[in-house]
Amino acid sequence: xxxxxxxxxxxxxxxxxxxxxxxxxxxxxxxxxxxxxxxxxxxxxxxxxxxxxxxxxxxxxxxxxxxxxxxxxxxxxxxxxxxxxxxxxxxxxxxxxxxxxxxxxxxxxxxxxxxxxxxxxxxxxxxxxxxxxxxxxxxxxxxxxxxxxxxxxxxxxxxxxxxxxxxxxxxxxxxxxxxxxxxxxxxxxxxxxxxxxxxxxxxxxxxxxxxxxxxxxxxxxxxxxxxxxxxxxxxxxxxxxxxxxxxxxxxxxxxxxxxxxxxxxxxxxxxxxxxxxxxxxxxxxxxxxxxxxxxxxxxxxxxxxxxxxxxxxxxxxxxxxxxxxxxxxxxxxxxxxxxxxxxxxxxxxxxxxxxxxxxxxxxxxxxxxxxxxxxxxxxxxxxxxxxxxxxxxxxxxxxxxxxxxxxxxxxxxxxxxxxxxxxxxxxxxxxxxxxxxxxxxxxxxxxxxxxxxxxxxxxxxxxxxxxxxxxxxxxxxxxxxxxxxxxxxxxxxxxxxxxxxxxxxxxxxxxxxxxxxxxxxxxxxxxxxxxxxxxxxxxxxxxxxxxxxxxxxxxxxxxxxxxxxx
Amino acid sequence: xxxxxxxxxxxxxxxxxxxxxxxxxxxxxxxxxxxxxxxxxxxxxxxxxxxxxxxxxxxxxxxxxxxxxxxxxxxxxxxxxxxxxxxxxxxxxxxxxxxxxxxxxxxxxxxxxxxxxxxxxxxxxxxxxxxxxxxxxxxxxxxxxxxxxxxxxxxxxxxxxxxxxxxxxxxxxxxxxxxxxxxxxxxxxxxxxxxxxxxxxxxxxxxxxxxxxxxxxxxxxxxxxxxxxxxxxxxxxxxxxxxxxxxxxxxxxxxxxxxxxxxxxxxxxxxxxxxxxxxxxxxxxxxxxxxxxxxxxxxxxxxxxxxxxxxxxxxxxxxxxxxxxxxxxxxxxxxxxxxxxxxxxxxx
Numbered sequence: 001x002x003x004x005x006x007x008x009x010x011x012x013x014x015x016x017x018x019x020x021x022x023x024x025x026x027x028x029x030x031x032x033x034x035x036x037x038x039x040x041x042x043x044x045x046x047x048x049x050x051x052x053x054x055x056x057x058x059x060x061x062x063x064x065x066x067x068x069x070x071x072x073x074x075x076x077x078x079x080x081x082x083x084x085x086x087x088x089x090x091x092x093x094x095x096x097x098x099x100x101x102x103x104x105x106x107x108x109x110x111x112x113x114x115x116x117x118x119x120x121x122x123x124x125x126x127x128x129x130x131x132x133x134x135x136x137x138x139x140x141x142x143x144x145x146x147x148x149x150x151x152x153x154x155x156x157x158x159x160x161x162x163x164x165x166x167x168x169x170x171x172x173x174x175x176x177x178x179x180x181x182x183x184x185x186x187x188x189x190x191x192x193x194x195x196x197x198x199x200x201x202x203x204x205x206x207x208x209x210x211x212x213x214x215x216x217x218x219x220x221x222x223x224x225x226x227x228x229x230x231x232x233x234x235x236x237x238x239x240x241x242x243x244x245x246x247x248x249x250x251x252x253x254x255x256x257x258x259x260x261x262x263x264x265x266x267x268x269x270x271x272x273x274x275x276x277x278x279x280x281x282x283x284x285x286x287x288x289x290x291x292x293x294x295x296x297x298x299x300x301x302x303x304x305x306x307x308x309x310x311x312x313x314x315x316x317x318x319x320x321x322x323x324x325x326x327x328x329x330x331x332x333x334x335x336x337x338x339x340x341x342x343x344x345x346x347x348x349x350x351x352x353x354x355x356x357x358x359x360x361x362x363x364x365x366x367x368x369x370x371x372x373x374x375x376x377x378x379x380x381x382x383x384x385x386x387x388x389x390x391x392x393x394x395x396x397x398x399x400x401x402x403x404x405x406x407x408x409x410x411x412x413x414x415x416x417x418x419x420x421x422x423x424x425x426x427x428x429x430x431x432x433x434x435x436x437x438x439x440x441x442x443x444x445x446x447x448x449x450x451x452x453x454x455x456x457x458x459x460x461x462x463x464x465x466x467x468x469x470x471x472x473x474x475x476x477x478x479x480x481x482x483x484x485x486x487x488x489x490x491x492x493x494x495x496x497x498x499x500x501x502x503x504x505x506x507x508x509x510x511x512x513x514x515x516x517x518x519x520x521x522x523x524x525x526x527x528x529x530x531x532x533x534x535x536x537x538x539x540x541x542x543x544x545x546x547x548x549x550x551x552x553x554x555x556x557x558x559x560x561x562x563x564x565x566x
Numbered sequence: 567x568x569x570x571x572x573x574x575x576x577x578x579x580x581x582x583x584x585x586x587x588x589x590x591x592x593x594x595x596x597x598x599x600x601x602x603x604x605x606x607x608x609x610x611x612x613x614x615x616x617x618x619x620x621x622x623x624x625x626x627x628x629x630x631x632x633x634x635x636x637x638x639x640x641x642x643x644x645x646x647x648x649x650x651x652x653x654x655x656x657x658x659x660x661x662x663x664x665x666x667x668x669x670x671x672x673x674x675x676x677x678x679x680x681x682x683x684x685x686x687x688x689x690x691x692x693x694x695x696x697x698x699x700x701x702x703x704x705x706x707x708x709x710x711x712x713x714x715x716x717x718x719x720x721x722x723x724x725x726x727x728x729x730x731x732x733x734x735x736x737x738x739x740x741x742x743x744x745x746x747x748x749x750x751x752x753x754x755x756x757x758x759x760x761x762x763x764x765x766x767x768x769x770x771x772x773x774x775x776x777x778x779x780x781x782x783x784x785x786x787x788x789x790x791x792x793x794x795x796x797x798x799x800x801x802x803x804x805x806x807x808x809x810x811x812x813x814x815x816x817x818x819x820x821x822x823x824x825x826x827x828x829x830x831x832x833x834x835x836x837x838x839x840x841x842x843x844x845x846x847x848x849x850x851x852x853x854x855x856x857x858x859x860x861x862x863x864x865x866x867x868x869x870x871x872x873x874x875x876x877x878x879x880x881x882x883x884x885x886x887x888x889x890x891x892x893x894x895x896x897x898x899x900x901x902x903x904x905x906x907x908x909x910x911x912x913x914x
C-alpha cells in the first residue's frame with residue numbers, strides 16, 4: 001500500500017464557505033432595495049414609499065400591469081393547454097417539430113417578438129403592402145393598445161403553460177386512464193373526468209408562471225405601450241429613470257418593491273395552490289398517452305398548424321420581409337428587394353458590432369463563470385439538510401423570480417457609489433450588467449446541474465471515496481464527467497437568455513455599453529425599423545441555432561433540462 | 567492483516583435507533599456475514615464501517631487504530647477499505663481497466679506497476695479480455711466481477727459487500743457465490759458481507775452476525791446457528807423447523823428421542839420449555855398401528871423434488887413440519903417419532 005491520502009475536512013470548509021458567499025450575494029440586491037424603499041418611512045407622508053403610494057400614476061400602472069398580465073395569462077392558458085393536451089395525449093404526427101415551433105416564441109427575445117408583430121400589422125407593414133392588404137395610411141396600429149400587449153404577452157408565455165401541463169400529463173400514470181376505459185369511459189369522458197381533474201395542478205402552475213412572467217416583461221409593453229403612452233409598472237420605472245436619472249432612485253425602489261411583492265405573492269399563491277391540488281399518483285408515469293384521433297386527425301393537425309402559422313410564422317415572415325425592403329412602407333417586390341439593411345447593420349453601424357461584442361462577452365463570461373460556480377454549489381446544496389437546502393435555493397432563485405426591472409434598480413442602488421474598500425466604480429460600466437447577469441442567471445445554470453447530481457447514484461461517489469479520493473478529486477474525476485452534459489446545457493441556457501436580455505440592461509446600459517437587446521430597442525425607437533428588423537432576423541437565427549444545439553445534446557441530459565423537450 | 571473490532575456501536579437517526587449497542591470481534595481474514603430482515607440495521611452498520619455514517623456511540627477499531635468513535639471519525643478515503651455496492655457503482659465514463667485502476671491512481675501508482683496490478687486484478691476475476699470495454703457493455707455478473715476486481719487491486723484491509731447478489735438472477739447467484747468464496751480463499755482479505763438471504767450467508771460466511779431491530783440476535787458459525795439457535799426468532803429465521811413446547815430440558819440443551827417424547831407427553835400446563843425440531847429429525851410412520859406413539863394429521867403435502875414437505879397438526883394443536891419420501895393424502899393420520907430437538911431461550 002502506497003499512502004498518499006490527505007485530510008479532506010479543510011476542503012469541505014471551503015465548499016461550505018463558497019456556498020454561504022453565493023447565497024449572501026444573491027440576497028444582497030433585494031435587501032438593499034428593501035432598505036432603500038423602507039428606509040425613510042420615518043419622514044411620514046414625505047417618505048418616498050408614501051409619495052409613490054399616493055401618486056395616481058402608480059395605481060394606474062399597477063392596474064394596467066394586472067390587466068395586461070391577466071389577459072395575457074388567459075391567452076397563454078388557452079394556447080398552452082390546447083397544444084399540451086393534443087401533443088401529449090393524442091397520436092398526432094410530427095410531435096417533435098410542433099413542440100419545437102411552439103417553444104420558439106419563449107426563447108425569442110420579447111423586443112424581437114414585439115417588433116415582428118409590429119411589422120405584421122399597421123399601415124406601414126411591408127408584408128401587408130406587398131400583398132396589397134395594408135390598411136389606409138393614417139389608420140391606427142392595432143397593437144398599440146392594452147389588448148395588443150396582452151396578446152403578445154400571452155403568446156410569449158404560452159410555452160410556460162404548455163411545459164407545466166405537459167410535465168403533469170406525462171406524470172399521469174397510464175393505468176389511471178386504462179382503468180377508466182376498461183370501466184367503460186369514452187375518450188371524451190376520460191379526458192373530462194380523469195385527466196383534467198388530476199392535472200389541474202399543472203394548469204394552475206402554468207397559469208401562475210405565465211402571469212408572473214408577463215408581470216415582469218419589459219420588452220413587449222415597452223415597444224407597444226410607450227408609443228401609445230400606456231405605461232405598466234416596469235415601463236413606468238424605465239421611463240422615470242430615463243427622464244430623471246438617479247435622482248428618483250428612492251421612489252423607483254418603492255415602485256420596484258411594489259411589483260416585486262406582487263410577483264412574489266404570485267409565486268406564493270401558486271405554490272399554495274399546487275400543494276392543495278396535488279395527488280399522490282401511483283403507477284408508471286413518464287409515457288405519453290395516445291388517444292386515437294381517428295378521422296379528426298387531419299382537422300386537429302390543421303388547427304395546430306394554423307395557430308403556429310398565425311403566432312410564429314406570420315410575424316417572423318413580416319420581420320423577414322421588413323428586413324429586405326429599402327424603407328418602411330415600401331412593398332417588397334423583385335425590384336425593391338435589397339440586402340442593404342444587413343449590410344448596414346453588419347458593415348457600417350459601429351454600434352452593432354459593439355453591441356454584439358458586448359452581449360457575447362457578457363453572456364459568454366456569465367455562462368462560463370456560472371458553470372464554474374454551479375458544480376461546487378450544487379454539490380454543497382445536495383449535502384445540506386433538506387430545510388436549509390430549500391432556503392438556500394429560494395435565496396438563489398430570488399434574483400430570477402423577481403422582475404428584471406426590480407433587479408436592475410437594486411443593482412443601481414447597490415453600485416451607484418464606488419464599492420467601499422476596493423474603490424471600484426461599477427456604475428456606468430459593463431461590469432454592472434455583468435454582476436446583474438451573474439445574480440439573475442445563477443439559478444438557470446444551477447438547476448440542470450442539481451438535477452443531474454440528484455440523478456447520480458450516490459454509490460458512484462462513495463466507491464471513489466472508499467478508493468481514497470478526497471472531495472475535490474471526486475468532484476473532478478467522478479462527478480464532473482458524469483454531470484458535464486447538464487453543466488454544459490446550463491451554460492448554454494444562460495448564454496441563450498443573457499445574449500438577448502433587455503430588461504436588466506435597458507436600465508443599466510450607458511453609451512458605448514449597449515447590448516444586443518438594447519440596440520434593437522433603440523433602433524426601433526429611433527425609427528430605424530428596417531435595421532431593427534434585419535438585426536432581429538439575425539438574432540432569431542442565432543436563437544434557433546442555439547436551441548438546436550441543445551436539442552442535439554438532449555439525449556444525454558436529465559429529463560427537463562432542455563425546456564422544450566419534456 | 568488486522569482484526570476488526572466493533573465495540574458497543576449505536577447509530578441513532580433522530581428518534582429512531584438503527585443500530586443498538588452492537589459488539590463484534592472479527593478475526594483477520596475472516597469472512598463475516600451480517601444477516602437480518604430488511605430494516606434490521608445491517609446496512610447502516612456496514613456504512614459505519616466504511617465511514618459513510620458517523621457512529622452515535624461506541625467504537626470501531628482496525629488492529630490498534632481507532633477508525634470511529636464519538637470524538638474521532640476517520641474519513642472513508644483514509645480507511646483503506648474497499649466495497650462492492652449493490653448497484654456495483656462502476657463509473658460509466660471510464661473503461662473497465664480504468665475503473666479497476668482508479669484506486670491505484672489515487673495512490674499515485676503509474677507506469678508498469680499500475681498496468682501489472684490492473685492486469686492481475688482483472689485476471690483474477692477472469693475479465694482480462696474485457697479491459698477496454700465500457701461497463702455498460704457488460705452483463706450483470708461481469709459488472710459484479712469488475713467491482714470485485716476494483717476491490718482487490720489495492721490490497722485493502724477490509725472488503726465490504728452490500729447485498730452484492732440482490733440484483734442478479736438465481737442461476738447467476740449460484741455461480742457468483744462460488745466466485746466470492748474463491749475470491750476469499752485466494753486473497754484472505756477480511757470480508758464483511760451484508761445480506762438478507764440466509765442461505766447465501768450460510769453458504770459463504772465463516773461466522774454470521776444475525777441482527778434484529780438493530781441488536782445482535784446471535785453471533786456464531788453457520789453450523790451453530792442452524793443446530794443451536796439461541797432464540798425462537800433466530801430458529802425461525804434460519805432454516806426450516808417447528809417450535810413445540812415440552813416439559814423437559816433447559817435453554818441451550820439438546821434433547822434425545824426418549825427425553826423429548828416424554829416431555830411432549832406431559833400435560834399442557836407443565837410444558838413451558840420452547841423447543842426447536844428440524845424437519846429432518848421427524849420420522850413419519852404412515853402405517854403404524856393406531857393410538858400408538860405421537861399422533862398427527864396431515865394438513866398438506868408440497869412436492870419439493872427430492873422429497874415431500876408435510877405440514878402436520880399434532881393432537882395438541884401445534885403445527886409440525888416433516889419430510890417424507892412419498893406423498894400422503896390430506897387428513898391422513900400418522901404416527902411420529904422425534905429423534906432430537908434443541909431447547910431455546912425463553913423470550914419475554
